[in-house]
Each structure stands twice: as C-alpha cells, then as structure tokens.
Amino acid sequence: PLCWRVKQWYQRRVAITAGNLGQTSVALRLMYRAKYLLHLIYGNNHLEQAAFDINIGMMLHTKGDTKNSQRFLESALRLHKKFHGSNSVQVAMCNILVARALAHNADFREAMKYQKHALEVYAEKYGENDKRTRECSAFLSTLTQKAVELQKWLQNSNKEKVLPNMAFSEVLQDATITEMLATVNGLPASTPSKEKKAEAQPDDKKEKSTDCDSALIPLL
Numbered sequence: 001p002l003c004w005r006v007k008q009w010y011q012r013r014v015a016i017t018a019g020n021l022g023q024t025s026v027a028l029r030l031m032y033r034a035k036y037l038l039h040l041i042y043g044n045n046h047l048e049q050a051a052f053d054i055n056i057g058m059m060l061h062t063k064g065d066t067k068n069s070q071r072f073l074e075s076a077l078r079l080h081k082k083f084h085g086s087n088s089v090q091v092a093m094c095n096i097l098v099a100r101a102l103a104h105n106a107d108f109r110e111a112m113k114y115q116k117h118a119l120e121v122y123a124e125k126y127g128e129n130d131k132r133t134r135e136c137s138a139f140l141s142t143l144t145q146k147a148v149e150l151q152k153w154l155q156n157s158n159k160e161k162v163l164p165n166m167a168f169s170e171v172l173q174d175a176t177i178t179e180m181l182a183t184v185n186g187l188p189a190s191t192p193s194k195e196k197k198a199e200a201q202p203d204d205k206k207e208k209s210t211d212c213d214s215a216l217i218p219l220l
Contacts, residue, residue, distance in 0.1 A: 028059050050079040050090075054097065054184045058177070061101060070101035092121035093180055096136065099143065100172060108147035115140045135176060 035052040042048070057072035077094035084090045095118040102111035119140055122133040 024059050024062050028056065031056050031059065047079060047083045050076040051184050057097065058181060066101050066104040070098060070105065073097045073101055087121055089121065089125055092118040103143055108143050108150060112140065112143045112147060115143055139172070
C-alpha cells in the first residue's frame with residue numbers, strides 16, 4: 001500500500017539523519033523497520049533492499065559488530081550483482097565494504113579476493129590515476145601485507161603461543177565512506193560536523209546495546 005511505502009521512505013530518511021548525528025542505535029532501529037516494510041511491499045529481492053543492507057552493514061560496523069555487518073554487506077553485493085552485473089561500480093563498492101568487514105575479522109586472504117575485483121573494476125571505469133583507484137590499490141596493499149604477516153606466523157614452527165597483533169586499523173578515509181553512503185542513498189556527500197557528533201554521543205552511549213539487538217531483523 002502507498003501509506004506503507006511513504007512510511008518506509010520517511011523512516012529511512014530519519015534513520016540516515018540520525019546516523020549522521022551519531023545516533024547509531026536509533027538509526028539502526030529505524031533502518032531495520034524501514035527494511036522490513038520494504039520487504040512486506042516488494043519482497044527481499046528488490047534492488048532497494050541493497051541500499052538498506054549497505055546502510056545497516058555500515059552502521060553495524062560502526063558499532064563494532066563486524067560479523068553481522070559482513071552478512072548484510074554480502075546481501076547487498078548479491079543484489080547488485082543480480083541487477084547491475086559483476087563488473088559494475090556498485091558491485092565494486094560492495095566488494096570494498098565486504099573486504100573491509102573481512103579485514104576487521106582478520107580474514108585477510110578472503111578480503112584480498114574482494115578487493116582485487118574492486119580494483120580491477122575501478123581501474124577499468126575510472127583509470128589507474130583516479131583517486132578512487134589509488135585508494136583502492138592502497139587498501140589492497142595493506143591487506144596483502146597483513147595476510148603475509150599472518151601466513152608467516154602460521155608457517156613458523158617455532159611460533160609463540162600468542163598470536164601476533166592482527167588488529168586492523170581503518171584505511172578508508174571518512175570522506176570516502178561518506179561519499180559511498182551518499183551514493184547509496186542518493187544524497188549529496190557531506191561530512192557531519194564534529195560538534196554535532198560530539199553533542200549526540202552522550203545520549204547514544206546511554207542506550208543499552210540490547211535495544212539494537214532486539215530490533216534485529218534477519219535477512220528474509
């Protein structure tokens with residue numbers, strides 16, 4: 001029904017605004033609800049579901065839930081492959097986001113596979129000297145370095161009992177992430193001010209983590 005569609009659109013926009021203000025838990029609850037309404041109207045194979053999956057995946061990543069983040073991002077990747085083809089920019093962007101989630105889960109070799117495909121598409125679409133291509137290449141180099149470090153430790157017969165530090169620092173710039181989300185949501189790219197984020201943080205921290213978990217809607 002039209003009223004459901006309007007409500008779904010409105011909740012998504014409010015969720016995006018809340019996310020930009022640092023209210024991640026609130027944004028997630030609204031985004032889950034809007035995604036569910038879209039599912040009731042069109043089912044789960046609608047292209048717009050990919051936008052919800054990316055938004056939710058990115059928000060979960062912000063909260064440190066990289067496992068569930070990866071799950072939603074892979075769903076978005078599947079939909080973009082279906083509607084746009086494997087060599088589309090949309091698929092390349094999803095590959096980067098999935099690689100990012102995998103890297104934070106220390107699965108560097110798998111992350112490299114996704115990132116290599118993204119680099120190939122970016123190089124073909126934008127050229128090797130484009131900022132996006134160079135940043136993509138730098139990300140792949142970081143993944144390769146981490147994968148080599150981990151493999152050396154695994155092959156070392158005299159390895160120590162404690163696994164070396166495989167913590168993965170963020171390599172995508174804030175401006176890049178903002179640009180990706182703006183592309184997904186059809187909005188102009190704008191980075192929220194630090195003052196607004198700082199004002200929003202105290203309220204967000206007061207929310208219980210279970211609020212978000214209880215609202216989790218599975219990929220139907």
